[in-house]
Amino acid sequence: VDDLTPRDLQAVADLLAGPPPGDDVMARGRDQLTRLVRAESGDTESGDQAPAAPVPLRHRFSRRVLAGAVAAGLLLAGGAAYGVTAGLSGRTPHPVPAGLIAVKGCPRFYAVGGTVQKVTGATLVIQPSLGGPRVTVITSAQTSIRHTTASTVSAIADGTQVLVTGDGYGQPALAAHWIVIGLQLIRGSQPGPHQAPPQHGGGNVAAGTVTGVHSGGFTVLTPYGQRVRVTTSSSTGVSALTPASVGDLPAGGFLDAAGYLGPHGTLRAESIAQGSHLPIAVFPPGGRCPSPAATASPGSSTS
Amino acid sequence: VVSRGGRDTAADFRRDPEQFVALYDTWFASVHRYVAARLGAAAADDLTAETFLVAFRKRDTFDPARGEVRPWLFGIATNLVARHRRDEARRYAALARVPAGRLDEPDAGPEERAVARVGAQRLAGRLAAALAELAAGDRDALLIVAVGQLSYAEAAIALDIPAGTVASRISRARAKVREALGDDDLEDAPWTT
Numbered sequence: 001v002d003d004l005t006p007r008d009l010q011a012v013a014d015l016l017a018g019p020p021p022g023d024d025v026m027a028r029g030r031d032q033l034t035r036l037v038r039a040e041s042g043d044t045e046s047g048d049q050a051p052a053a054p055v056p057l058r059h060r061f062s063r064r065v066l067a068g069a070v071a072a073g074l075l076l077a078g079g080a081a082y083g084v085t086a087g088l089s090g091r092t093p094h095p096v097p098a099g100l101i102a103v104k105g106c107p108r109f110y111a112v113g114g115t116v117q118k119v120t121g122a123t124l125v126i127q128p129s130l131g132g133p134r135v136t137v138i139t140s141a142q143t144s145i146r147h148t149t150a151s152t153v154s155a156i157a158d159g160t161q162v163l164v165t166g167d168g169y170g171q172p173a174l175a176a177h178w179i180v181i182g183l184q185l186i187r188g189s190q191p192g193p194h195q196a197p198p199q200h201g202g203g204n205v206a207a208g209t210v211t212g213v214h215s216g217g218f219t220v221l222t223p224y225g226q227r228v229r230v231t232t233s234s235s236t237g238v239s240a241l242t243p244a245s246v247g248d249l250p251a252g253g254f255l256d257a258a259g260y261l262g263p264h265g266t267l268r269a270e271s272i273a274q275g276s277h278l279p280i281a282v283f284p285p286g287g288r289c290p291s292p293a294a295t296a297s298p299g300s301s302t303s
Numbered sequence: 304v305v306s307r308g309g310r311d312t313a314a315d316f317r318r319d320p321e322q323f324v325a326l327y328d329t330w331f332a333s334v335h336r337y338v339a340a341r342l343g344a345a346a347a348d349d350l351t352a353e354t355f356l357v358a359f360r361k362r363d364t365f366d367p368a369r370g371e372v373r374p375w376l377f378g379i380a381t382n383l384v385a386r387h388r389r390d391e392a393r394r395y396a397a398l399a400r401v402p403a404g405r406l407d408e409p410d411a412g413p414e415e416r417a418v419a420r421v422g423a424q425r426l427a428g429r430l431a432a433a434l435a436e437l438a439a440g441d442r443d444a445l446l447i448v449a450v451g452q453l454s455y456a457e458a459a460i461a462l463d464i465p466a467g468t469v470a471s472r473i474s475r476a477r478a479k480v481r482e483a484l485g486d487d488d489l490e491d492a493p494w495t496t
């Protein structure tokens with residue numbers, strides 16, 4: 001290193017940082033932030049109708065799901081999808097504990113996304129990614145727990161539940177960048193009369209049931225009755241949500257959990273999705289509130 | 304209009320949430336560079352956006368009397384980075400293993416190509432290895448100054464520690480980095496002085 005100068009060292013710093021973010025990256029983040037700002041300002045109407053943010057294409061699957069869920073107005077949690085509203089304002093109808101996100105239209109039903117700090121029996125301690133104190137999540141035998149595994153396009157067949165993110169906002173077909181298999185949408189409920197369906201299931205996201213599988217694509221029938229043509233390519237990534245147990249949720253990993261608020265700020269988990277992330281936005285509710293799951297006592301099972 | 308780091312801006316965004324978007328436009332690239340240096344560009348795209356979402360949620364906690372907006376944002380970013388310690392360690396380890404000439408190999412990854420792009424690639428590897436060996440707090444202090452280009456006072460605000468602690472952490476980190484780099488001619492570099 002004898003011939004290296006401080007300028008070289010600064011160049012190394014630049015190398016560590018890589019190239020500056022592109023305009024598209026900034027635009028995506030700005031769009032997310034704008035939605036949140038509008039929600040905070042009570043401008044939920046325009047927030048709902050704003051074009052969906054382009055889906056970031058990341059090596060990490062979880063963020064794809066996050067962006068997709070944001071755009072779709074859906075919260076992915078344990079393989080189920082719910083409409084969510086940000087628990088970020090004192091103006092919300094119900095007080096929302098810090099770090100939790102209220103699921104719109106479902107009193108006392110909340111979601112949290114963050115890092116697993118501790119696993120003790122059936123109980124998880126989560127550090128919310130939105131900040132705030134740690135949240136104790138209690139699972140039961142009825143809790144739907146899923147984790148993400150690698151999959152392929154060939155695993156998609158008619159009837160498969162999917163969430164697709166890709167390019168094609170406003171276009172007749174969505175060019176899929178990433179597909180999540182195993183998403184169970186809205187638990188048999190259709191949106192109410194005041195719940196405007198997102199375009200294409202949410203701009204550059206389509207979520208629903210697969211029909212018409214053919215070489216190079218398929219059609220997604222959304223819960224809103226829309227049909228979105230999806231094209232796939234060799235670069236399309238596919239993940240599947242598959243059943244898991246508490247033991248598959250290691251400390252240090254990310255997960256989303258959704259459930260009813262219990263005593264002392266605990267969350268009795270209805271569903272958990274490992275490797276996911278919560279959206280932060282206000283969207284129309286996605287469907288019927290889930291029935292509360294019977295909750296096990298903490299420590300009643302081993303992880 | 305947002306001026307860089309202006310305290311009036313801080314007051315504005317706390318009163319008027321719409322101002323926060325302008326704050327984003329001002330500081331996104333700076334925060335992104337810092338996060339990318341620690342976790343890579345791809346992860347930084349997401350984590351930087353998350354930094355601003357968290358900052359917006361916590362905007363009422365911002366105290367203009369303690370300092371300007373930038374160190375506050377970097378503090379939030381650092382806390383988010385801290386949740387990815389393992390990823391950061393893996394990245395440094397990967398960078399440390401990049402051999403010379405890797406650029407010419409067609410399957411070289413983006414980070415590897417970047418490291419190999421300059422003649423300092425051996426240094427980058429050593430630096431990455433040294434960073435991986437640093438205590439988390441020491442690394443936070445060093446990188447927030449060296450890459451984030453915050454002053455010691457700003458770093459103290461960002462990391463919520465006394466300025467003296469910043470100085471001692473950076474001194475300790477620099478000593479280890481200097482030892483790893485093994486050259487006295489680097490005294491003026493932000494990594495070693």
